[in-house]
Amino acid sequence: MRFLPVFLDLQAGPVLLIGAGDLARAKLRLLAAAGARVRWYATDGHHDVSGLEPADAARVELAKGDPFSADLTGVIAILCAGAGDLGPTMSARAKALGLPVNVMDDLAHSTFIFPAIVDRGDVVVAVGTGGASPVVARRVRERIEAVLPARIGDLAGFVGRWRKPIHGRIGEFPLRRRFWERVVDGPIGALVLAGRADEAEAALKDIADPSAFAGAQDGGRAEGRVTLVGAGPGDPDLLTIKALRALQDADVVFYDELVSPEVLDRARRDASRVPVGRRIGKPGIGQNAINRLMIVAARSGQRAVRLKGGDPFVFGRGGEEVEALRNAGIAYSIIPGITAGLGAAAQFEVPLTFRHEALRITFLTAHKARDAETVDWSTLTDEKMTVVVYMGMTAAPSVRAGLLAAGRSPRTPVGVFARVTRPDAQAAVGTLDRLPDLIEQIDGGPAILIIGDVVAHSAPWRHQDLNQVMSELLDAAE
Numbered sequence: 001m002r003f004l005p006v007f008l009d010l011q012a013g014p015v016l017l018i019g020a021g022d023l024a025r026a027k028l029r030l031l032a033a034a035g036a037r038v039r040w041y042a043t044d045g046h047h048d049v050s051g052l053e054p055a056d057a058a059r060v061e062l063a064k065g066d067p068f069s070a071d072l073t074g075v076i077a078i079l080c081a082g083a084g085d086l087g088p089t090m091s092a093r094a095k096a097l098g099l100p101v102n103v104m105d106d107l108a109h110s111t112f113i114f115p116a117i118v119d120r121g122d123v124v125v126a127v128g129t130g131g132a133s134p135v136v137a138r139r140v141r142e143r144i145e146a147v148l149p150a151r152i153g154d155l156a157g158f159v160g161r162w163r164k165p166i167h168g169r170i171g172e173f174p175l176r177r178r179f180w181e182r183v184v185d186g187p188i189g190a191l192v193l194a195g196r197a198d199e200a201e202a203a204l205k206d207i208a209d210p211s212a213f214a215g216a217q218d219g220g221r222a223e224g225r226v227t228l229v230g231a232g233p234g235d236p237d238l239l240t241i242k243a244l245r246a247l248q249d250a251d252v253v254f255y256d257e258l259v260s261p262e263v264l265d266r267a268r269r270d271a272s273r274v275p276v277g278r279r280i281g282k283p284g285i286g287q288n289a290i291n292r293l294m295i296v297a298a299r300s301g302q303r304a305v306r307l308k309g310g311d312p313f314v315f316g317r318g319g320e321e322v323e324a325l326r327n328a329g330i331a332y333s334i335i336p337g338i339t340a341g342l343g344a345a346a347q348f349e350v351p352l353t354f355r356h357e358a359l360r361i362t363f364l365t366a367h368k369a370r371d372a373e374t375v376d377w378s379t380l381t382d383e384k385m386t387v388v389v390y391m392g393m394t395a396a397p398s399v400r401a402g403l404l405a406a407g408r409s410p411r412t413p414v415g416v417f418a419r420v421t422r423p424d425a426q427a428a429v430g431t432l433d434r435l436p437d438l439i440e441q442i443d444g445g446p447a448i449l450i451i452g453d454v455v456a457h458s459a460p461w462r463h464q465d466l467n468q469v470m471s472e473l474l475d476a477a478e
């Protein structure tokens, strides 16, 4: 991020606008309509504010003289449109004074840029692309426009008016936040969004005990809880809407080593982030310690999220955690995630079932050769069964040996899919007899194995076939 979005207080002073033509006029309209005082140097001498609302036009001061020597005292930002050395010169002056400056269509001389704006009264959304593509910014803006309720600005205004009085009645910050969440997400918020502000006002006035309304326990403390959240295999866009909401509401996030930084980034900015998984070269803090941490957090009134790679209930020890929470009497809920096997299947086009060809799926784990030895491979020889192996990188030779000894064909297609749905995802496909070679081709985990005829439908398999045909053709041509 090169440009940090911040909001400029237009009450603080005038904005200096230098330039003429359509670009300058468009900015004049934007600034004036936003309520800015604009000091405008029309470089073509043609001061025309007839297109503005009279009230907006009244705030435009038509400046005369040489803009190069304009008095910058009290000015809050400078905007330049125009060719020649106007932009660079004003930019240099502004920078010397530490004033924000924008030279239109000239990123090099700008210290701020204009975002695409969604304007709903008190709710303003700014969308930027670092100056790279205003068109992309506008597309993003359109999407946001489409999902925001029309009266979202009214809702913000409503809360704004009541903030102070409620602040006086609920001392504790987490409880206060919960109070507003219940208002915004509940019937009162719905009334405002439906345009029934008077009824909303009355309903809020009727709340006799704001702390109780916010869900306080005895003693005025907020009620804590734990949400087990499936983080998916890495791509943050694969989070469910519920997962995103839980992350946005969290006071504290306990996360595993498998959780990608991009997913963690979606947590509320102020939430504490606590790594509880194994780190490189270091063991994790252990399951008992994790359980204790969650219980302590919830008992102190926090909303804890236990963020786990993939799905919490697929080789994630989520069951044990839920049991510990239940025994401790802590309120909890579980939000599923996309498990790594499904992420790999979608990304690399492995249909885990296929009519007549693959009728069953087995998810198994073979962490160490030792685990692989305890697997009853004879139950996995059905040709119409797809086998998905978690944590199977190290034990791959034993997986191969077990399946072959039990009688599964050495020609069975297999795939090793690493870091799936992440930017550096990787796949290696081949046949079961070559499984350890495939593991060699992978530049590091986490990786999942998929074994079964369906792998022959996958994208990497098809490309491999194509490459083979091409090289055979090339060989033949030589």
Ligand code: SAH
Pocket: 233, 234, 258, 308, 309, 310, 311, 312, 313, 314, 315, 316, 338, 339, 340, 341, 344, 389, 390, 391, 392, 417, 418, 419, 420, 421, 422, 445, 446, 447, 448, 449
């Ligand atoms: N609960 C997780 C699994 C945890 S076990 C889930 O549902 O996905 C850890 C194993 O999951 C890893 O050893 C690997 O086999 C697999 N895994 C997790 N994330 C992965 C990813 N992004 N790509 C490939 N495999 C992954």
